[in-house]
Amino acid sequence: MRLINLKPTRSWRLSLAMLPFALLIVAYLFGSAARLADNPQDKLLPSPVQMADAIKRMAVDEDTRSGKVLLWVDTAASLKRLAMGLAIAALLGLSLGLAAGIVPLFGASLSPLLTIVSMVPPLAILPVLFIVFGLEELSKVMLIVIGITPVIARDIEQRAREIPAELLIKAQTLGANTWTLILRVVLPQLLPRLLIALQLALGSAWLFLIAAEAIASTDGLGYRIFLVRRYLAMDVILPYVAWITLLAWLMDYGLKRLTRLAFPWYEGSRA
Amino acid sequence: MSFITVRNVWQTYGDQVVLEGLRLSVAEGEFCTLVGASGCGKSTFLRMLLGQERPSRGEILLDGQPLPGEPDRSRGIVFQRYTVLPHLSVQDNVALGLELPRAPLAGRLFGAAKRSARAEAARMLERVGLGHALDKYPSQLSGGMQQRLAIAQALIMKPRMLLLDEPFGALDPGIRKDMHTLLLELWQETRLTVFMVTHDLAEGFTLGTRLLVFDKVRHDPQAPNAYGARITYDIPLNTDRRAARAALDALPAHITGGVQAA
Structure with a gap:
């Protein structure tokens, strides 16, 4: 049989999906063990035990200074910003895209604007946001909104244009x-x-969130990662990254x- | 007075002349079938009747008044494709036509008004043979059933004119025959004026009381777009049906009311 005609069965599909993850983990374990055998003080590739220890410190024990469990505080802060940013961007993007895609008179003004605005790199105007909206929550939410609204609006505009003219006439x-x-x-x-x-914009939304938190924040997942970076605390950074990935996937x-x-x-209806 | 009067209508797109010097007068209740080669402007003419396009020259009158320049409730349309709303169930597709005119702000009815609209929609769907599929989505229906739904959707508005743009072009011959029967029955019940574009000459002859053939009379081999199509033949058909219809119209209203309800 040619390769292109070979299709995995259900159980095979599952094992094949697991395989790359298993390989990555095994490779990491070997690398970590080798480095730690060389130098027990090595911080670059912490062992699973060290990471479990760090997870317990962040996710179960209370922080000695603030008396709070840091992982949950960070997660709540980040998710709140992300949810607000996504919700506002979804509403704005839907309204703008719909107006531009369905009402030709609005589209004539909005379409060129959206095209240009979506080319502005959001991170480049982050300083502007900090200056205008201050260093508080608002500027972080605004970064997400400004970053993903044009993308959503342009996508919705396209989809609105794809609605067959027949349906619009029929409705009239x-x-x-x-x-x-x-x-x-x-x-x-x-x-x-x-x-x-929204699903497609999720990746960028996380990117902007982490970036904003890294630069000016006192809590949040991005803030924590960039904070512990100073101590080369890979045992905290790696579980945090895994946790963010899990949240994003969920x-x-x-x-x-x-x-x-x-x-x-x-x-x-798409078939 | 004739129901529809077409006065010297031209349609041109840039240099391309699609229709030239169209003159036509149609009485209320006629079933006109429009045939002709591809690209001869019969669908363009239908779009002008619908209000989707305006003639470049000339005018179309409805009851002596210029035809409204955009699609409205008085003219129902059934297209070949994309003719029903994919996100609404069969029943809601039809009930929508009862909801929209009565709710210019919310776009939907509530409570008893909604229930009665849905019940009326269900009766109409029963009539076109979709009584068993009220809760399905259009994507779950076959092509023929989707066209039945589109016809029910158009008829619930009680339009004065029904426009059909190759409605059965994509259907199997057997199904097409069923649709012909249904369409003729509905036409006889409702006294609608029907315009139907078709590629199928036999279909045009069976269904219509009047067959309009669109064709180019003049040709310029150097400039194929210089001249447009006209109505070259205007053939009265099925005079028995036409006569029956005329006789029915002649009867006093209190009797015909009874006939229609039957």
Whole structure:
């Protein structure tokens, strides 16, 4: 059989999915053991025991100075910023994209603007945000909003343009005005797309969150990682990165499930 | 007075002349089938009747008044594709037409009004043979059933004119025949004026009371776009149906009301 015609069975698929992860872990364990055998003080590749110790310190024990369990404080702070940023960006992106994609008069002004604005590197204007919005929560949320809103808006605009003209005409023959046309025909068809756009923007949203926290913050997952970097504390950084990855994956998975649950018509209609 | 009057209508896109000097007068209740080669402007003419396009020259009158320049409730449309809303169930697809005109702000009805709209939609769907599929989504329906749904959706609005743009072009011959029967029955019940674009000449002859053939009369081999199509043949058909219809119209309203309800 040719390679292209060989398809993994269910159990094979699972093992093949595990394989790269297993290889990575094994490689790390060997590397870590080798370095620690050379120099027990080595901080670069901590052993699983050292990491478990660090996790216990961060996630179970109370911090001696603040009396709080740091991992949970950091997680709550980061998730709050992320959720606010995502929610605002989703709302803004949906409104802008929908207006630009469906109402030609609005699109004439909005489309060029969105195209240009989405080219501005958000991190380059981070100082501006700090100057304008201060060093508090607002500037961090704004970085996420500014970073991902243009992407979402442009995606939604595209999807809105892809709605067949026939459907918009049909709705008008059913007695829709512009507002109810948007409300009952366009919006419901774009909501699943919005969830997918959010899913794709999730990676950048985390990037902007960590960047903002690294530069000016007193808590948060990004703040902690950049704080302990000074002590070369890889035993804290690596579990934190793994934890962020897990959170991001869970959000991605949750959005995917939500799309399927909330919009059962969506998958079938694309066929 | 004729229901629809087309007065010297031209449609041009840049240098390209699609339709030239169209003159036509259609009485209420006629079933016009529009045939002709691809690209001869019959769909363009249908889009002008719908209000999706405006003639470059000339005018189309409805009851002596210029035709509204955008699609509205008085004109129903069934396209070949993308004709029903994928995110609404079969029943809601039809009920939407009852909800939208009555709720210009919310776009939906609530409570008893909603229930009665859905019940009316269900009756209409029963009539077109979709009574068993009320809760399905359009993607779960076959092509023929989707077109039934589209017809029900158009008819619930009680339009004065039904426009069909190759509605059965993508269907199997057997299904197409069922659809013809259904369409004729509905036409007889509702006294609608129907315009139907079709590629299938036989379909045009079976269904219509009037067959309009679109064709180019003049050709310039150096400039194929210089001249547009006209209506070259205007053939009255199925005079028995037409006569039955006229006889029905002649009856006093209190009797015909009874006939329609039956």
